[in-house]
Amino acid sequence: MSSVVLYTVLMLSALGVISAVVLYFVAQKFKVYEDPRIDEVEAILPGANCGGCGYPGCRGFAEAFVKADDISTLFCPVGGNETMGNAAKVLGKEAAAVDPMVAVVRCAGTPEHRAKTNAYDGAKSCRVASSLYSGDTGCQFGCLGLGDCVDVCNFDAIYIDEVTGLPVVDQDKCTACGACVKACPKFIIELRKKGPKGKRIFVSCVNKDKGGVAKRSCSVACIGCGKCVKTCPHDAITLENNLAYIDFNKCKLCRKCVEVCPTTAIWEVHFPARKPKVEDETAQPVSEN
Amino acid sequence: MEYIIIVISAIFVNNIVLSQFLGVCPFLGVSNKVQTSMGMAGAVTFVMTIATIVTYMLQNFILVPLGIGYMQTVAFILVIAALVQMVEIILKKVSPSLYQALGIFLPLITTNCAVLGVALLAVQKDLPLMQSVVFAIANAIGFGFALVTFAGIREALDLVDIPKPMRGAPIALLTAGILALAFMGFAGIV
Amino acid sequence: MSQLSNFTKGFLRENPVFVLLLGMCPTLGTTTSAINGMGMGLATTFVLAMSNVVISLIAGLIPAKVRIPSFIVVIAAFVTVIDLAMAGFLPALHSQLGLFIPLIVVNCIVLGRAEAFASKNGVLPSLIDGLGMGLGFTFALTLLGATRELLGSGAIFGFKFISGDGILVFVLAPGAFFALGFLILIMNKLAKKQS
Amino acid sequence: MAKESTFSNMTLTLLVITLLSSAVLGFVYELTKEPIRKAQEAKINTAISNVLPEFDNQPSAEATEVQYDGGTLVFYNATKGGEKVGTAVKTFSNNGFGGLIELMVGFNADGTIHGIDVVSHKETPGLGDKMETSKSGFSVQFQGVNPEDFKIRVKKDGGDVDAITASTISSRAYCDAVQRAYNALKEGGK
Amino acid sequence: MLKTFSIGGVHPPENKISAGSQIVVLPLPKQVSIPIAQHIGAPANAVVTKGDKVKVGQLIAQSNGFVSANIHSSVSGTVASIDPVMDSTGYKRPAITITVEGDEWDETIDRSTDLKEECNLTAEEIIAKVGQAGIVGMGGATFPSQVKLSVPKGKKAEVLIINGVECEPYLTSDHRVMLEKGHELMIGIQILKKALRVDTALIGIENNKPDAISHLSQVATKYSGIEVHALKVQYPQGGEKQLIKALINREVPSGALPIEVGAVVHNVGTAVAVYEAVQKSKPLFERVVTVTGKHLATPSNFLVRIGTPISEVIAAAGGVPENTGKIVNGGPMMGKALSSIDSPVTKGTSGLIAFPAEEAKRKVAQACVRCGKCVSVCPMGLEPYLLNRLSQKKMFERMEHEHVLDCIECGSCSFECPANLPLLDYIRLGKAEVGKIVRARKA
Amino acid sequence: MNKLLAVSPSPHVHSGESVNKLMFNVVLALLPALAVSIYYFGLGAFVVTAIAVVSCLAFEFLIQKYLLKVTPSISDGSALVTGLLLAFNLPSNLPWWIIVIGALVAIGIGKMSFGGLGNNPFNPALVGRVFLLISFPVQMTSWPLPIESRAHYMDALTGATPLALVKEGLKGGQTMSAISEHIPNNMQLLMGSMGGSLGEIAAIALLIGFAWLLFKKVITWHIPVSIFVTIFAFTGILWLIDPAHNADPFFHLLTGGVMLGAIFMATDYVTSPMNPKGMWIFGIGIGALTVIIRVWGAYPEGVSFAILIMNAFVPLINTLVKPKRFGEEVKKNG
Ligand SMILES: Cc1cc2nc3c(=O)[nH]c(=O)nc-3n(C[C@H](O)[C@H](O)[C@H](O)COP(=O)(O)O)c2cc1C
Ligand SMILES: Cc1cc2nc3c(=O)[nH]c(=O)nc-3n(C[C@H](O)[C@H](O)[C@H](O)COP(=O)(O)O)c2cc1C
Ligand SMILES: Cc1cc2nc3c(=O)[nH]c(=O)nc-3n(C[C@H](O)[C@H](O)[C@H](O)COP(=O)(O)O)c2cc1C
Ligand SMILES: Cc1cc2nc3c(=O)[nH]c(=O)nc-3n(C[C@H](O)[C@H](O)[C@H](O)CO)c2cc1C
Ligand code: SF4
Ligand code: SF4
Numbered sequence A: 001m002s003s004v005v006l007y008t009v010l011m012l013s014a015l016g017v018i019s020a021v022v023l024y025f026v027a028q029k030f031k032v033y034e035d036p037r038i039d040e041v042e043a044i045l046p047g048a049n050c051g052g053c054g055y056p057g058c059r060g061f062a063e064a065f066v067k068a069d070d071i072s073t074l075f076c077p078v079g080g081n082e083t084m085g086n087a088a089k090v091l092g093k094e095a096a097a098v099d100p101m102v103a104v105v106r107c108a109g110t111p112e113h114r115a116k117t118n119a120y121d122g123a124k125s126c127r128v129a130s131s132l133y134s135g136d137t138g139c140q141f142g143c144l145g146l147g148d149c150v151d152v153c154n155f156d157a158i159y160i161d162e163v164t165g166l167p168v169v170d171q172d173k174c175t176a177c178g179a180c181v182k183a184c185p186k187f188i189i190e191l192r193k194k195g196p197k198g199k200r201i202f203v204s205c206v207n208k209d210k211g212g213v214a215k216r217s218c219s220v221a222c223i224g225c226g227k228c229v230k231t232c233p234h235d236a237i238t239l240e241n242n243l244a245y246i247d248f249n250k251c252k253l254c255r256k257c258v259e260v261c262p263t264t265a266i267w268e269v270h271f272p273a274r275k276p277k278v279e280d281e282t283a284q285p286v287s288e289n
Numbered sequence B: 001m002e003y004i005i006i007v008i009s010a011i012f013v014n015n016i017v018l019s020q021f022l023g024v025c026p027f028l029g030v031s032n033k034v035q036t037s038m039g040m041a042g043a044v045t046f047v048m049t050i051a052t053i054v055t056y057m058l059q060n061f062i063l064v065p066l067g068i069g070y071m072q073t074v075a076f077i078l079v080i081a082a083l084v085q086m087v088e089i090i091l092k093k094v095s096p097s098l099y100q101a102l103g104i105f106l107p108l109i110t111t112n113c114a115v116l117g118v119a120l121l122a123v124q125k126d127l128p129l130m131q132s133v134v135f136a137i138a139n140a141i142g143f144g145f146a147l148v149t150f151a152g153i154r155e156a157l158d159l160v161d162i163p164k165p166m167r168g169a170p171i172a173l174l175t176a177g178i179l180a181l182a183f184m185g186f187a188g189i190v
Numbered sequence C: 001m002s003q004l005s006n007f008t009k010g011f012l013r014e015n016p017v018f019v020l021l022l023g024m025c026p027t028l029g030t031t032t033s034a035i036n037g038m039g040m041g042l043a044t045t046f047v048l049a050m051s052n053v054v055i056s057l058i059a060g061l062i063p064a065k066v067r068i069p070s071f072i073v074v075i076a077a078f079v080t081v082i083d084l085a086m087a088g089f090l091p092a093l094h095s096q097l098g099l100f101i102p103l104i105v106v107n108c109i110v111l112g113r114a115e116a117f118a119s120k121n122g123v124l125p126s127l128i129d130g131l132g133m134g135l136g137f138t139f140a141l142t143l144l145g146a147t148r149e150l151l152g153s154g155a156i157f158g159f160k161f162i163s164g165d166g167i168l169v170f171v172l173a174p175g176a177f178f179a180l181g182f183l184i185l186i187m188n189k190l191a192k193k194q195s
Numbered sequence D: 001m002a003k004e005s006t007f008s009n010m011t012l013t014l015l016v017i018t019l020l021s022s023a024v025l026g027f028v029y030e031l032t033k034e035p036i037r038k039a040q041e042a043k044i045n046t047a048i049s050n051v052l053p054e055f056d057n058q059p060s061a062e063a064t065e066v067q068y069d070g071g072t073l074v075f076y077n078a079t080k081g082g083e084k085v086g087t088a089v090k091t092f093s094n095n096g097f098g099g100l101i102e103l104m105v106g107f108n109a110d111g112t113i114h115g116i117d118v119v120s121h122k123e124t125p126g127l128g129d130k131m132e133t134s135k136s137g138f139s140v141q142f143q144g145v146n147p148e149d150f151k152i153r154v155k156k157d158g159g160d161v162d163a164i165t166a167s168t169i170s171s172r173a174y175c176d177a178v179q180r181a182y183n184a185l186k187e188g189g190k
Numbered sequence E: 001m002l003k004t005f006s007i008g009g010v011h012p013p014e015n016k017i018s019a020g021s022q023i024v025v026l027p028l029p030k031q032v033s034i035p036i037a038q039h040i041g042a043p044a045n046a047v048v049t050k051g052d053k054v055k056v057g058q059l060i061a062q063s064n065g066f067v068s069a070n071i072h073s074s075v076s077g078t079v080a081s082i083d084p085v086m087d088s089t090g091y092k093r094p095a096i097t098i099t100v101e102g103d104e105w106d107e108t109i110d111r112s113t114d115l116k117e118e119c120n121l122t123a124e125e126i127i128a129k130v131g132q133a134g135i136v137g138m139g140g141a142t143f144p145s146q147v148k149l150s151v152p153k154g155k156k157a158e159v160l161i162i163n164g165v166e167c168e169p170y171l172t173s174d175h176r177v178m179l180e181k182g183h184e185l186m187i188g189i190q191i192l193k194k195a196l197r198v199d200t201a202l203i204g205i206e207n208n209k210p211d212a213i214s215h216l217s218q219v220a221t222k223y224s225g226i227e228v229h230a231l232k233v234q235y236p237q238g239g240e241k242q243l244i245k246a247l248i249n250r251e252v253p254s255g256a257l258p259i260e261v262g263a264v265v266h267n268v269g270t271a272v273a274v275y276e277a278v279q280k281s282k283p284l285f286e287r288v289v290t291v292t293g294k295h296l297a298t299p300s301n302f303l304v305r306i307g308t309p310i311s312e313v314i315a316a317a318g319g320v321p322e323n324t325g326k327i328v329n330g331g332p333m334m335g336k337a338l339s340s341i342d343s344p345v346t347k348g349t350s351g352l353i354a355f356p357a358e359e360a361k362r363k364v365a366q367a368c369v370r371c372g373k374c375v376s377v378c379p380m381g382l383e384p385y386l387l388n389r390l391s392q393k394k395m396f397e398r399m400e401h402e403h404v405l406d407c408i409e410c411g412s413c414s415f416e417c418p419a420n421l422p423l424l425d426y427i428r429l430g431k432a433e434v435g436k437i438v439r440a441r442k443a
Numbered sequence F: 001m002n003k004l005l006a007v008s009p010s011p012h013v014h015s016g017e018s019v020n021k022l023m024f025n026v027v028l029a030l031l032p033a034l035a036v037s038i039y040y041f042g043l044g045a046f047v048v049t050a051i052a053v054v055s056c057l058a059f060e061f062l063i064q065k066y067l068l069k070v071t072p073s074i075s076d077g078s079a080l081v082t083g084l085l086l087a088f089n090l091p092s093n094l095p096w097w098i099i100v101i102g103a104l105v106a107i108g109i110g111k112m113s114f115g116g117l118g119n120n121p122f123n124p125a126l127v128g129r130v131f132l133l134i135s136f137p138v139q140m141t142s143w144p145l146p147i148e149s150r151a152h153y154m155d156a157l158t159g160a161t162p163l164a165l166v167k168e169g170l171k172g173g174q175t176m177s178a179i180s181e182h183i184p185n186n187m188q189l190l191m192g193s194m195g196g197s198l199g200e201i202a203a204i205a206l207l208i209g210f211a212w213l214l215f216k217k218v219i220t221w222h223i224p225v226s227i228f229v230t231i232f233a234f235t236g237i238l239w240l241i242d243p244a245h246n247a248d249p250f251f252h253l254l255t256g257g258v259m260l261g262a263i264f265m266a267t268d269y270v271t272s273p274m275n276p277k278g279m280w281i282f283g284i285g286i287g288a289l290t291v292i293i294r295v296w297g298a299y300p301e302g303v304s305f306a307i308l309i310m311n312a313f314v315p316l317i318n319t320l321v322k323p324k325r326f327g328e329e330v331k332k333n334g
């Protein structure tokens, strides 16, 4: 064995030992504990950083998730039940399944039903328009159709229908992250239960005007007549400020209210077509798949 | 004069990133925000300077006398790795915010070619100790300078709508390319 | 994951250069010609595969605090091996690649794969992963080298296609960035089409 | 995954790893020492044989080094059948675009240039690197000329050498190196 | 050199086509709708109910808080309803609708036209009277005037600044008031000075109203401590911060009120209203409104009862021409476009401008070329191009950092931008958003 | 009134200024220089300009239409300006295909990759120019000599620019007085009688353009003047120290595209700072870098590089150097 080899071995081993010793003492002195499970949970999350969970980004959620005693209040809408299950496994817990939700647009005021009263000419943004005035139709509650909800959707799940001028949600792409709900200055979009096979019933209107005023500005507005409230066998419908609202936790999808609504403001989607009444379908363009 | 030439050459003419291609990963990776890029520049300067001093000692007092110059790579990197890890551990404790900001790139300073590259270059050029130190600092400044400038541009690009397919790596590389193009103007100064 | 996909992922889906943006320095610094790129790529592949194997063997025995130093010593050893071997047997290429050979040791891919894959997997998958990633890297470097050589001097692997000079920037630093930028753009498009 | 870090296992692990690695490396080094030396020698020898007429001795074995102009020139004498056929001079210039340029200039016994080969340079690819014999015919113009009556200066400076287009600086440096070799040869009287 | 402010500013074509038209009293409308929210601050509380009979000048809605204002009936008649009515903000908001029957004024009001010079009231009494009369800033901001007169503890007013700038193109109501009510204005100023306990009042008037400057200068000689200053024509000189800078060369710090530098600013119309309230016990129920537009038959200045439908005011000026594309309530730079011309005139309605269709539409926006023109015209030294992008990208924290809250929404940036970008649209949005964040932080 | 009323936020009036008008004025301001160029370089100047302009417009159109899939906006005139300025930075005998490559780089890499007008951090024409200069050093540095009323595109008669002559001369050990015999005097330089890129030669014509831009309020004076002042001061000091080995400051101002660069290229809105303070920093940086590159660097002329390098700093300048805010100086008793 030549001296070169000997020196090599000596030198490197010495370096190795010194490094190890130094590292050991530094590590001792500057100890910080970080729960490694945070990284693991973060790796499981979808990484969309959409904020739909209510935390700033996926890492924030992961931290909260690991620290939380009770994880049932935490939910990643993008990842859904499967992701939550996996994340819970990291902690050795069970995640409660959450009913899948979907964004629902509660305005049916197409140009045909809701005449324009002026021509908006400002920046193409619902928020700009709504900070300026109540809108370019008689209904001061309805959708402005300028697409702020579309801009914020990270999942391409919402678009403005060219004919109706109203947003349409693609329920297969929508992750119920809620970004559009927050973006809409008119509070038109709501997260509702997706329903079995996508079947759901809701009031597609947010107009709080008195019946006559509402009817004058939009022919498919909820006029607050209360017929649906009386009809509903499950007490799922309430009426407040001239506007009916269906509680999706109570609604049993019996469709009785739909029939009695005089203005077709109540929508049923993804139900098989009814035999006699056909015109309902044309009034409900949302039935995108 | 020696020193001035070393400094100008390292910062402008032979900029470590833009013309030597060392430390490109962090250059592309930690340049999203001016703030973080400054932190990274600081960290690199620190590590690079210390690393160059230590490797200088190692080379001239151990490897050369023992006639085992070929062990450069192994010995240098081991020292640098240990050094960086030390910095990392300390930083985590002392300034968690900076640690957060630098994220995965702190451990990656180890695998930042720039640090090892500069140490190797200093030895290869046979610079005396003081000049090695100046060389290391100048290169670190050159790195930081390119990094911060680049981060400035990228921050500005955040506010405009880059065509979809260009977003991310392609536009960063193109920008770096134009920057390198501009820096070629310094050719021949030293 | 099947061994095959483990092997092929490095080419497109997880290509270290085009997708992961790792190992940028040799990628940009050595690809003035196709042959240099390929040489660099193969040298890296050797180190990657060998160190993956060794690390997959020893990973379980290493305490966390000295993980990186330990891995890096292993890697550095293989780098020195290839460095010495090339100096001895391929002196021309060795002098062309210069500083970038010892710098393989800090190539993010090598340590990255060691950390991310080899330390968690068995020997065979690690070997395959190393080879796959390495060849993916080689593929990228060769492609980039060929592109730059073609544009910069009208040749590929030294065979002239166009007489006279090419567009000189492409053999210089800025051209490296430009060429890689557009290659990544094209690769992204291809990957998108595939999926 | 990884084990807990304790003082002893950290030290021990690193010790074992470094021990093994260094042993392996030492071994590999011993193995490659010879080929590396041969390769380096071969490079010089090829250069020498490229620039001189046929010889049958081992010029590299009988090299003489001369300090000249702040650098080192190396003289290699070539003989054939005991007869001196020429001298190869490894010369340099620091004025290249990228700094140092090393040439091997082969002089016939009568002092005319037989051939020139580039040993090393850092000129720009596509510009200055055309001085390499394989890249352009630049060096051909020197073959067979006698520096006594062929002014080794670029035409711009009033000499007889056609510069490489757009690379006057490299061409000048090249001439500078050749001239230096010739001057040294004359003075050294070899 | 005439005085003016130091940073930025633009000079849009003045188009003061109604400057020569004397103030004409508009005939009584058949019905008025008087919104209960016409001012900055809390809406007033209606104190009448459907079917009540009211007289001109009778209190019909009570101020509701410190920053709020009384509202008086502008006509006599019967309350027809208290329902939401589309007002000039573009929203339906509660308004008291009154069917006009005759023109019976409240007895306390002195309807004579003779000047009443003396005022023996104390400062507190004056402020109280101003408050009772429901006076709000007539310069457009409609901020309750008695609040501005109540100088907070620890601060001291040093100078009263009277805003006769009327820097907005087209508008001439202040101009006419200065010409026709010069004496009332001066007495009003003396009263305001008394209320504020200051010795000097400076009237700032832009140099495009030479007749008003010479008239007021002459009238002012009769009163002590009132100076009239001619100012270089430069929008937005009427903004109080700019006016203070121009007249006394002091800069109101970011986020602070004029009182910080010892100034209080009131509009000329406000001063006249103060005169009428204090000396004649006449609450604020009518105001001068400019009705103008290049293609209007008779651009005019009317004295209009609050609540009169805008359509009737325009009808009096010759009606809305066929090719009208937009009607703006206020000046062209800061006014609000009307979505319905049936909305009522309010205390803040200084002018109504009808734009022909070809001038009404905005031009197509191009890409921002970063020419920096918006930066150079911004009177607050902001960077509109940047604020615009930040707002679009929802980077509100940085917007706050870039002083978006200083923006006075003057519109100079949008006016000047060669790329026709709707800069102020987005800046305003961002400003509102940042305001929310800041308030939430304080809470 | 039967149409719906338009409703939009304020302001409701606009200055009437537009991007097209601004660009058109830049084109107008460039015409005198083009005329001089055609006078001295003849057909070549015209051909090069035409090729550059047409290919810039064509690339912009094609990229917008087929790659970005947006409505082409070539009518805004910015590509026209880029084309003209690119041409102005080229020798008048450049082969057509090199010009086309330059246009592709300028528009494709320099501008469209970043999203088009207003988004590019670097001056597109200069990106194209420098790309060519480095890629085709031979073609890019053989300049036709100025000959009145010439009618060829490709011409054998080439020579160096005055700056290159000075640089060569100084490198070759000559003194200024010896060199000055071979270079045009300052009066000739002012009128444009020298070898060089086709748009950089006539200082007087460029200054006329400057006056027009100032008159039309297209640009402000800050950037050009700060560049002139810096170059003049810097080279002036060098000249005073050693007049034998440094050209006089007027020579530096009048040659090598200082005028063209300072007036037309450094002022490009998109790639220059947004307020006067920033503009001064930018201008001083360009001036200093130009002199450094000219005096110590490999290139005889440095304006293009200097502008590109300073372009890189513009974002930092814009974030660090803010306009004077209202209320910043609190004067209690003014
Ligand atoms: C990046 C760059 C690399 C260059 N490389 C060389 C080179 O290797 N050799 C050389 O002589 N000139 C090189 N030059 C060009 C010189 O700076 C100079 O322009 C040229 O030598 C003088 O031109 P001429 O040869 O036509 O007189 C380079 C220039 C730049 C900008
Ligand atoms: C929330 C708020 C509080 C104000 N408080 C006072 C005050 O205490 N004293 C005062 O003199 N003015 C006060 N002002 C009035 C402003 O100084 C200013 O006159 C008013 O907002 C209208 O000005 P403008 O038309 O320039 O916007 C206040 C304004 C606002 C919006
Ligand atoms: C951009 C801008 C322009 C203004 N122009 C005028 C004006 O021309 N005349 C005026 O009286 N007030 C103008 N104002 C309102 C003044 O800032 C301030 O609110 C008013 O003079 C205060 O008096 P007041 O409360 O009596 O209305 C303007 C405000 C802004 C923000
Ligand atoms: C004053 C002025 C100067 C300009 N200078 C240039 C220039 O130097 N190079 C260029 O490509 N475009 C120039 N343009 C056009 C345009 O701004 C440029 O193409 C943008 O950089 C493209 O985004 C100029 C425009 C103006 C108004
Ligand atoms: S739903 Fe809301 S956000 Fe979406 S277009 Fe309608 S108003 Fe705008
Ligand atoms: S439609 Fe709305 S809720 Fe659904 S994914 Fe898009 S933004 Fe989220």
Ligand code: SF4
Pocket: E367, E368, E369, E370, E371, E372, E373, E374, E375, E384, E385, E416, E417, E418, E419, E420, E421, E423
């Ligand atoms: S004025 Fe318009 S185009 Fe110019 S910088 Fe401002 S926003 Fe951009």
Ligand code: SF4
Pocket: E377, E378, E379, E380, E381, E382, E383, E384, E406, E407, E408, E409, E410, E411, E412, E413, E414, E424, E427
């Ligand atoms: S609107 Fe605001 S940002 Fe625009 S110029 Fe006026 S103060 Fe400046």
Ligand code: FES
Pocket: B022, B023, B024, B025, B026, B111, B112, B113, B114, C022, C023, C024, C025, C026, C106, C107, C108
């Ligand atoms: S390869 Fe150099 S830093 Fe990653």
